[in-house]
Amino acid sequence: MDFQLIHTDAKSSARAGLIKTDHGEIETPVFMPVGTVGSVKAVHVYELKEDIGAEIILGNTYHLYLRPGLDIIKGAGGLHKFNSWNKPMLTDSGGFQVFSLSENRKLTEEGAKFRSHIDGSKHFFTPEKVIDIQRTIGADIIMAFDECTPGDAEYAYAKESLELTERWLDRCIKRFNETECPYGHKQSLFPIVQGCVYPDLRRRAAENIAALGADGNAIGGLAVGEPTEKMYEMVELVNEILPKDKPRYLMGVGKPENMLEAIERGVDMFDCIMPTRNGRNGQIFTKQGIMNMRNEKWKNDFSPIEEDGASYLDTLYSKAYLRHLINSNEILGLQIASIHNLAFYIWLMKEARKHIIEGTFSQWKPGMVENVTRRL
Secondary structure (H helix, E strand, C coil), rough: CCEEEEEEEECCCCCCEEEEEEEEEEEEEEEEEEECCCCCCCCCCCHHHHHHCCCCCEEEEEHHCCCCCCHHHHHHHCHHHHHHCCEEEEEEEHHHHHHCCCCCHHCCCCCCEEEEECCEEEEEECCCHHHHHHHCCCCCCEECCCCCCCCCHHHHHHHHHHHHHHHHHHHHHHHHHHCCCCCCCCCCCEEEECCCHHHHHHHHHHHHHHHHCCCCCCEECCCCCCCCCHHHHHHHHHHHCCCCCCCCEECCCCCCCHHHHHCCCCCEEEECHHHHHHHHCCCCEEEEEEEEEEEHHHCCCCCCCCCCCCCCHHCCCCCHHHHHHCCCHHHHHHHHHHHHHHHHHHHHHHHHHHHHHHCCHHHHHHHHHHHCEEEE
16 A cells, blocks of 8 residues: 655645555545445435545455455455445454443453354454455455543553554564465555553554554544544644655544534544434434534425535435435435435545645634534
8 A cells, every 4th residue: 555645734634645555545634434234225326426425445354254254355355346346445353343342242352252142153263364355355444453542541550451452463464474365466464553532552552553654543542532622632642753755544533613623623534323323313414514414494495405415415415305204214315315425525536635735724724613513
């Protein structure tokens, strides 16, 4: 994987870059739609490419391992062929999902024992196994196995967790160097900076990871219950240490305002289920603010969903029609809302990139933050 830094904002750490993979190029800053079980919920690949404009999507190691299973994915020739997505793809390590199963998992030095949320069957993830799984899935960017601590974790627990994550990282790197992707394309392994909200732990983790020279680096364990200002503080601290010539991926952060603040602090890549999950619940993100489509106020509003929206659906359908579909639990409503929100998120990243390159990001960003947080 190759990363080129195209431009850096003169008044902040915001960057515009270009990631090159064997499955294509990715312009940064970038938002990656989440395709948990090999599909972005309610959205076709054609819509992802042609309307939404996604350049990379994310798959979930934990869920894909459980269903459909590695034999089927390998038989198909990897996830790219299985789901017909021929552009870049990233997989997480499954760590967040395993550790969220707090009552159904047990952590040891060797790895994580857990029970499937589907049928209760027992499974065991080790750093080596997680690398093997992601080799089989075949994503262009794969993640190291880590423990994601909650945002309110005590210092002693966060320190112990970070030390375990660092030992697991060494094992992930060793396994990665011993293996190859079975489908012939190159894969890149991203380590993950942990350390909760404690500056000394985050600094230690970032320094250790910066010394590894990985193709890119991730920042994990944020947006998991800590105060928002703490998240920004940790991002800023870590990005002062992580290499400037490698992409930086802030995992699981997806409120539009959070992404803009993180871009200002030097983050390049984002993912979150928010645009599709919230869309399925009737929440629509727009350039002027947030709409709850279940509200009575949209009942007789026959104006377009968004007059200058990023998707062709925005002027094809009215607010009143979308409200009707969502309140009627019609699948089409969930599709429209998901496509609209994803298109908006991709537009927001491309707009940020444009302003970074033009040198106007610092002037543009405050007004956009105000817009995207407004309730309509």
